[in-house]
Amino acid sequence: MPDAVIYVRVSSDEQEREGFSLDAQKELLREYARRQGITLVREFIEVETAKRAGRPQFTEMVKFLRKQARGKDRDVCCRTILVEKTDRLYRNLLDYATLDELDVDIHLVKESDILSPDAHSSQKFMHGIKVLMARQYVDNLGEEAKKGMKQKAKQGIWPSKAPLGxxxxxxxxxxxxxxxxxxxxxxxxxxxxxxxxxxxxxxxxxxxxxxxxxxxxxxxxxxxxxxxxxxxxxxxxxxxxxxxxxxxxxxxxxxxxxxxxxxxxxxxxxxRRTTKRRKSKREFAFSQFIRCGHCGCLLVGELKKQRYVYYHCTYYKGKCPEPYVREEVLDEQFADHMRSLAFDDQTLSCIRNLLMRSQADEQHFREEAVNRLQNEYRLLQRRIDIMYADRLDGRVSVEFFDEKSEQYRAEQRRLKQTIDEHELANQSYMEEGIALLELASQAGKCFKDRSVTEKRRLLNLVLSNSTWANDELTVEFRQPFDTIALGVRQCATEKAAGVDSGDLRLKRLRE
The missing domain is CATH 3.90.1750.20 (Putative Large Serine Recombinase; Chain B, Domain 2)
Known part of the structure; x- marks a missing residue:
C-alpha cells in the first residue's frame, strides 16, 4: 500500500476563517486516498495567496520528500503527493521544476490526472502549459489588485508601505x-x-x-x-x-x-556629480546584451570602415581568446533561436483546442467559487433584513443594529470585490495565454525585419541571458518562453520518431 502526503492551499486568510476551502480540499483528498488504498503519512496546509512571497508548508513538504528519497528502502518511502488541482500546487514554473527533480508521483485529483517521473514527454509538456495558464490567471487577479492601488493613488493616498518618517x-x-x-x-x-x-x-x-x-x-x-x-x-x-x-x-x-x-x-x-555617462554615437543591436562565454565579460559593438559592425569582449578581466564576430552572424543566430519558439500550424491548432477544452473544467471550478461567495453575500443580506425587523419591533437596540449591520456590510463589500476580481480575471487569462503562444510562434518571422531598437526590445522580452563562445550563441529563455521552447523541441522529437503529437494529446484529453 503506497504512502503519500497531501498538500492543501487556500488563497486568503478569510478562507481559513471560513474553513470552507480547507475542509473541502482535505475531505476530497482523504476520500481519494481511501478509495485508492493510499496511506497518508503527512498533511501540509498552506494559508496564503499565490502572489505572496514565501510558502513555508510547500518548502517543508519538499524537505520531507527529499529526506524520504534518501532513505535506504526506496520501496516503502513516501514518493507521492495528493493535491486538488494544478493551481493549488504550483505558484510558478520554479515550483514545477523543484518537484520534477524529486521524481515523485503527483495525483491531481479533480483533474483526474497522475503525473509520474516516467510519464510521456507530451503529457509533461501539457502539464507545464497548464501551470503556465494557472500562473496567467493569478497574474490577472494581481492586475485587479493593482487597479485598486492605482485608485488609491488617484485619491492622494500612498498605496504601499509608508516611507521612513x-x-x-x-x-x-x-x-x-x-x-x-x-x-x-x-x-x-x-x-x-x-x-x-x-x-x-x-x-x-x-x-x-x-x-x-x-x-x-x-x-x-x-x-x-x-x-x-x-x-x-x-x-x-x-x-x-x-x-x-x-x-x-x-x-x-x-x-x-x-x-x-x-x-x-x-x-x-x-x-556633486563630477562624471557623466558618455552616450554612444551609434546604437548597436546587441551591445552589452551578450556575455563572453570564456571570461563572462560583456560584448560591445564597434564600427569598422564606417560600414561593418563587429562585436568583441570588453577584456575587463584581462586577455580573452574570443575573436571578433560580425553582427550579421549574431543576428542570424538570434533569429534561429527566435524561430525555435514556433510550433507548426497543426500542433499550434491542437494546443489551442486542448487549452480551450481544459478551460471548461477550470471555468466550472471558478463558477462554484463565485456561487459560494454570492450565497454568502445573500445570507448576510438576509441577516441584515431580519435584524432590521427586530430593531423596528424593539427586540434589539439601535446601537446594536448599527454595529452589527456595519460589520455585515463590510463583509459584503469584501465578498463583492472578490467576486468582481474572479469574474474579470476569468474573462481574459486563457485568451491571453493562447495569444502568447501565437506571439512566440511569430517571433522568428518578426525578428529579422525589425529595427535595432525593436530587436533589443524583443530580445529583452524573450531572453534572460545570452553568451557567445566558439562561434556559437547560447541563450536562456525567460518564463514562459522556456516552457514553449521545450514543448517545440518535444514535438519535433516525436515527429522525427513518427509519433503524431496532436492525435496523441487529443486522445489523452478524451481519456
Whole structure:
C-alpha cells in the first residue's frame, strides 16, 4: 500500500476563517486516498495567496520528500503527493521544476490526472502549459489588485508601505492611510536641512541620523547606508507628492519639508556629480546584451570602415581568446533561436483546442467559487433584513443594529470585490495565454525585419541571458518562453520518431 502526503492551499486568510476551502480540499483528498488504498503519512496546509512571497508548508513538504528519497528502502518511502488541482500546487514554473527533480508521483485529483517521473514527454509538456495558464490567471487577479492601488493613488493616498518618517494606520472609514511619525519625522526633516548646507556627505548624514535614534532600514542586505540616505533625499513624498507606476500624484499626507528645501537638496546632489555617462554615437543591436562565454565579460559593438559592425569582449578581466564576430552572424543566430519558439500550424491548432477544452473544467471550478461567495453575500443580506425587523419591533437596540449591520456590510463589500476580481480575471487569462503562444510562434518571422531598437526590445522580452563562445550563441529563455521552447523541441522529437503529437494529446484529453 503506497504512502503519500497531501498538500492543501487556500488563497486568503478569510478562507481559513471560513474553513470552507480547507475542509473541502482535505475531505476530497482523504476520500481519494481511501478509495485508492493510499496511506497518508503527512498533511501540509498552506494559508496564503499565490502572489505572496514565501510558502513555508510547500518548502517543508519538499524537505520531507527529499529526506524520504534518501532513505535506504526506496520501496516503502513516501514518493507521492495528493493535491486538488494544478493551481493549488504550483505558484510558478520554479515550483514545477523543484518537484520534477524529486521524481515523485503527483495525483491531481479533480483533474483526474497522475503525473509520474516516467510519464510521456507530451503529457509533461501539457502539464507545464497548464501551470503556465494557472500562473496567467493569478497574474490577472494581481492586475485587479493593482487597479485598486492605482485608485488609491488617484485619491492622494500612498498605496504601499509608508516611507521612513511616516506610519500606516487605519482611517475611520477603514482605508489604510499615511500619517507622520511623531518620533522619526523631525529627524528626517533635519536630514534634508543638513544636506542642503553642502557640508555633509550622505554617509555622514546617515551616521548623524543613526546617532539621533533613526532606524535607517535597508531595502536589501547589500544596500549601503549611503544608498538608503540617497533614496530618502530624492523621494518627492517628503514635500507632498509621490510617484506610483511612473505617474506623479499630489499626496493627501502632511509634508515633512517644503518644496523649496527639497529642490535645494536636489541641486546640491547635481552639483556633486563630477562624471557623466558618455552616450554612444551609434546604437548597436546587441551591445552589452551578450556575455563572453570564456571570461563572462560583456560584448560591445564597434564600427569598422564606417560600414561593418563587429562585436568583441570588453577584456575587463584581462586577455580573452574570443575573436571578433560580425553582427550579421549574431543576428542570424538570434533569429534561429527566435524561430525555435514556433510550433507548426497543426500542433499550434491542437494546443489551442486542448487549452480551450481544459478551460471548461477550470471555468466550472471558478463558477462554484463565485456561487459560494454570492450565497454568502445573500445570507448576510438576509441577516441584515431580519435584524432590521427586530430593531423596528424593539427586540434589539439601535446601537446594536448599527454595529452589527456595519460589520455585515463590510463583509459584503469584501465578498463583492472578490467576486468582481474572479469574474474579470476569468474573462481574459486563457485568451491571453493562447495569444502568447501565437506571439512566440511569430517571433522568428518578426525578428529579422525589425529595427535595432525593436530587436533589443524583443530580445529583452524573450531572453534572460545570452553568451557567445566558439562561434556559437547560447541563450536562456525567460518564463514562459522556456516552457514553449521545450514543448517545440518535444514535438519535433516525436515527429522525427513518427509519433503524431496532436492525435496523441487529443486522445489523452478524451481519456
Amino acid at each position: 511616516y506610519r500606516n494606520v487605519d482611517a475611520p472609514d477603514g482605508k489604510k492611510i499615511v500619517i507622520t511619525d511623531p518620533v522619526n519625522a523631525p529627524v528626517v526633516a533635519r536630514m534634508f536641512e543638513w544636506y542642503s548646507t553642502g557640508r555633509y556627505s550622505m554617509d555622514e548624514i546617515g551616521r548623524m541620523a543613526l546617532d539621533e535614534g533613526l532606524a535607517l532600514t535597508r531595502e536589501s542586505k547589500d544596500s549601503s547606508l549611503r544608498a538608503v540616505v540617497q533614496y530618502m533625499l530624492k523621494n518627492p513624498f517628503y514635500y507632498g507628492e509621490f510617484v506610483w507606476k511612473d505617474e506623479t500624484y499630489i499626496g493627501s499626507h502632511e509634508p515633512l519639508v517644503t518644496h523649496e528645501l527639497w529642490d535645494k537638496v536636489q541641486q546640491v546632489r547635481a552639483d
